[in-house]
Structures are given as C-alpha cells and as structure tokens.
Amino acid sequence: MKIMVAVKRVVDYAVKIRVKPDKSGVETQNVKMSMNPFCEIALEEALKIKESGLAKEVVAVSMGPSNCVDTLRTGLAMGADRAIHVEASRDLVPLTVAKLLKKLVEIENPGLLILGKQAIDDDCNQTGQMIAGLLGWPQGTFASKVVFDKEKQVATVDREVDGGLETLCLDLPAVITTDLRLNQPRYATLPNIMKAKSKPIKKFTLEELNVEIKSDIEVVQVIEPPKRKAGVILSSVDELIDKLKNEAHVI
C-alpha cells in the first residue's frame, strides 16, 4: 500500500506574528518557515505505519512556490521515500488544494491519504474533508489514534470531538486528518538528512494537472485583535462594586 501525505509550509509555530502595515496579510518576509505541526504529525503517522510493515511507500506532497522544496526535504529527512511538488505561485485555498490532490491521487493511487487537521496560518480545517468528498472516500478527521487491519483493509480511527472520543471504522482507501495527540514527530537525523539528498522530488505544474485556481474568496483585510487593556489593582470591595456598576455596567 502507498501512503500519500500532504504537507504545508507555514510560518513557524513559535514565531511572533506581525500584521503587514497595509493590512493585506501577515508578514512572511524574513520570518522562519517550517512544516505545519499537524502535517509533521501526519507524516510521522505514515512513517509509523510503513515501519510496522503495513505500507510499502510514503510519498510527501506539497503545493506552492519553489521554497516548498525545503519542507519536502524535511519530510524526506524524516523518512518519506519520495516527494511531489506542485508548483503554484499564489496562495491556494483549500478547495484548490483538494482538487489538485484529487488529480495526484488519480496518478499515484495511494491506499491512504493523511493530512494535518488544519494549517496554523489559515486554520481552515477544510482540505481533508473536501478531498474526501471529491474522491468519495471515507474520512476520519481529528484522529488521536489510528489502528490498521491489513486483512480486512479497514482503519479504526479514534476522533477527538467536543463531547469526547468517537471511534470510527473506515474502509480503505480513506482520508485521515491528524490531531495533536496522535504521536510525537521524530527528529531528522544526520544519516537520514544525508539519504534525503538523493531522494527524488517530482515537479508538477498547474497546467499539467489541469486544475483551475481561480478562487471565489478574496481576503479583504487582516488586522490584529484589539490590545488587552491592563488590569487595575483595586484597594477595596467598594471600589470593585463601583467599577462593576459604573464602568463595566454589569450590575
């Protein structure tokens, strides 16, 4: 079985985000970029499945400008066998990503598609669900545990939902999106980094895949949330009541 993992290059999780002065978006120049943490978890899960003998190959996929290759190299250094880079010059919305993934799935024929549940830059949480819909595959999103049954070709997925945990049984091929508690991604060791240099990265263009990237969504404005006002230390209960009544108007 082949596993395909979609990874995204985003602003590093630990960086302090700044909004661009023209409010068109977030500052990404000269800012540390890394693989989306949920995508790391997805890749780790795929590698674990391969190591347990249930899969033969792990293919990492990323879409975007040429620096996506850095993220794919990280994926290869973690242990992925091959990588695919879809060249696109603009930011892609989840629906476009899902359509592109559908084309790639038709080419590669994986038995399992694993993605992170959402990207930390747009927090959309849509791509996994959309691709499952387009392909007509079952989906297990927010996975916190995945168990495979090779003979029956099913995956049992524990999902983290608001009320607790929901367990689903999915027929393969299926789409799984990963949540934080699924696993702890491995570090990229030097021997693997060395091996990664010789692993192939196949490039596709949008024309080759024949997908239209016209988006129906336009980002109008990006602004910071209003700054929190500093707290005030009060000296007596009377003062508290006065403030609650006259300033906060809650009593």
Add this chain to the structure above:
Amino acid sequence: MEKLRATSSLRRSLKSILNRQLSSVSEIRYLNGKRSCQPTFNLIRDHKNLGEANSIRYRCFSSVSTVVQRNPSFSTLNPDDISYFKQLLGEKSVIQDEDRLETVNTDWMHKYKGSSKLLLQPRTTEEVAQILKYCNSRRLAVVPQGGNTGLVGGSVPVFDEVIVNLGSMNNIISFDKVSGILVCEAGCILENLISFLDNQGFIMPLDLGAKGSCQIGGNVSTNAGGLRLVRYGSLHGNVLGLEAVLANGDVLDMLGTLRKDNTGYDLKHLFIGSEGSLGIVTKVSILTPPKLSSENIAFLACRDYSSCQKLLMEAKRKLGEVLSAFEFLDIQAMDLVLNHLDGVRNPLPATMHNFYVLIETTGSDESYDREKLEAFLLSSMEGGLISDGVIAQDINQASSFWRIREGVPEALMKAGAVYKYDLSLPVEKLYDLVNDMRTRLGDLARVIGYGHLGDGNLHLNVSAAQYDDKILEQIEPYVYEWTSKHRGSISAEHGLGLMKANKIYYSKSPETVKTMGSIKKLLDPNGILNPYKVLPHSLNS
C-alpha cells in the same frame, strides 16, 4: 526556554525534596558578637525535626577551615535608621516583613542564608545614593541585590547586612535603532530586555538559563558569561558605559554610548565583575547585536572527549562566522536531565552516547547557513568525529535541544545535594579533571561534567543524595589545586562571592590580590559594600 524563577512553588517543592532526601543536615552558624558561640566553625548534625513546615531547612557547606565572623565595626540597625529610610523612600519601599525577608535572605540554591532585617527597594539613582551615603556614615553593611540567581552566595547577606534590591529600577531609558545601543536601569530583567529588543530586531549579547529572573545590573556586576559568549564576547566588550554609586554616595556617571572613547582610565571595567563590592551599578549602556534571521541548531553525539575537541576546532574553522554556541554535556548529565525533568525528550534515543554536543549557528541567510551546517556535520560524521546527530527542523525542536542543556542545573538540584564548580581550563585538559574526580570519589558520589566547551569553561558538578564532609574532603582543595596547576581559573563565570572568597590565590598572584585590596580600600574605605565576599578575609585585617 525554562524560566528559572525562584518562585515559592519551586521553593516549596524543593523544601519537600530536602525533607525527604536528607537524613542529616549541616547547619552553619555564622558567628557574630551577640551570639555566644565557640570561635571556631560550628557544624551541627541535626537528624530530627526535618518536617518543620514553617522554616526552610537549608544546607550549607564550605571548607571546614573557613571561619566567617561578623565584622564588629559594622553597626546594627536601630529604629532611627528605619524611620530615615521610610522618610527617604516611602513606606512601600522599606520592607521588614518576615516572609519577604526570608526570600531575599536565601540564595537560589538554598545554600546560603543571611539574617538581614531590612530590605530596601529604591526607584532612582538618587535614592540609591542617599541610602549608601547614610549607610556609610552609620557604618551599616549593605548587600546590593538583583535577581538573586547567583551561584556563589554573593547576592545574599552573610549576617544582618541591609539588602538594597534594585528590582524596582526597571525602566528602559533609550534605544537607538541605528547603532543598537540600549540604555536601561540596572533592575531590568534580562528576559524582558530580550523581548523588547526582539520587537526592534536586536538581541542581547548574553543569554543564560536564569534569564527569567536575573537583572542586567547583576549580570554586569558579575560579568556574566552565558551561552553566546563564544560569538559575542564578554560584557567587558559589550558594555559601553554604566552609572554606579560608590559607598559614600557619590554617583559616577560613566554612562557613555560611544563605541570609542579613549579619554582617561576606563573605570567602568572595575565595576564589571566586581560583584557589587566596589559600587552599586544603577544604569547600563550596552551594545546589542542585530537579530539575525537564520538560526540553526544541531544536537550531536560523540564517542569520546577528544572527538568533542576536534569537533570544536573544525567547527571554529568550517562554521567560522556563523557559529554562535558550542556546548557539551557528558552521559551522566544527559541521564540526569532525562530522569529528573518533565517534558524532555532524548533526541537520539537509539543508544546513550558518551558525550553530547550542541552546536548553534546564527546568520543572515537561512539556506546558506543550513547548507554550511549540513555540509560540516556530514563531513564530520564521515570523518568519525560524530556518531550520530539531529538537526532541528523548527523553533520548537530548537527550544527542546536548549531545554536539555539549560536544564542540567535544575536537574542537579532535583537530584539531591550538589557541589558546584565552575572552572576555566585548557580545552585539551578539561575532561581529565572530570575523570580524575570520578576516580577519587568512586562510589561516594556522581560526577557530572558539562559546559561551554567553546570557551573552555567546565561546569563540574558532584551529585550525591546528601551533603557529606567525606565527599567535600575529596573534592576540595584538590579541584582548586588541579586547576591552579594548569593555570586555569577557579571561577570562570560564576564569580567568587562568598563561596570562593578565600580561594582567589589559586588563580591570581599575591601582588595582584594586594592591589585589588588597595582599590577596594580606596573606593570603599569602611568596607560596607557586600562584605565578606570576593576578596580574602585576611585582606581586611
């Protein structure tokens, strides 16, 4: 990165650890004129009453031959003094509350405890000057205090000295974006300065594990070293100016912001590293390097110490200008960290290696630095210098590597009693000392070696379940003599404080120390500033 705050929760958990692990406590009584004790060192073994919840049972130790006596020429506080301070500083800045005094009287390691009855928190240089002028005229001894994170007992009183804590003087005065020169008050916490500068695109030239609590005035007064010294140099090079108050209340305004100023004797260097014994630093002007965008960090494993050394030489040559940190820890240190700290992962879980090295590079071009580091590491691996290693792929992974290295002191505290030594030695000989100590101590205790290999600075720590003079005898004075024989420093960056006040002769000649004594007499004739510390007690008589 971990904030090493001496919070009450850490202290409480430490107290319970002490009460559980110690079965014998050595209590050192500092002699003063009022208590009628024997004139020699008083060692009391106290097996009972460890469950007292209200008092901190602290462990102290020092060489059995050290006698610390309260200087009879210092006065004691009287109510007039208190009312003077209250009038000068206001009620809120004069603290006599027992609980707060308990905190400021005890050092971070809970090894030293004074019995000061008064804590003052001035808010301006003028207030500091008035305090010192008054104390000088009344012959009241004073301890300048910052974040109280020092490791040699230099930040807490020995007897009843008045504590002058600069924590309330925490304003950033100015910052020049073009030159990167920061002027701030001495009470600014290092981490806050780092955050401020981060917004401006700059960084502080020093970084240490205690950054969440330590203050820049203390860093300057102790010439703190830290993790980035190999790249940015020591504070003697980065501090452009400072303002200090002398013992008699005179304010020395040397707060220049010039890179070059050759007019007369450069007195600020006296205050940098004199540990508060020549004057109280109230303002600092420091040159800050620009924040470079690309940071890469690798965690490596080496088979033996000579590989670590060769790796250092290669790193300095091949990584050159981008190398910003080179730290090492041995297998015992790694073991300790993995066992005693939460949330720490071994980056190389396959096997335990004898030595671990952490290399950090900082530069302006991400891909260029990355390629350089990868090429260097891969060739080192092929050359057999490295057995295994990982490169951090994002900031979180980088922080987790630093957590391991910066967490060693904390892990040592949790493991029980620790004898700490901070030595500068020639790099080739550095680890020989650790091996010698292991042979000497045998089963008595565990010897751990780690430190700033890039600067030739070894942090030698001996860890045992409890303090025991048998262990101490094997360590001191052997460790100092060993260091002295190789012309090393018995205190690379921690300073002398109280712990090594009488040890200076191991690293400095008698004539040099005599001259230091003359300078101290000149700037502080009554000896009120941080007495009993830094210089040998014999100089005072």
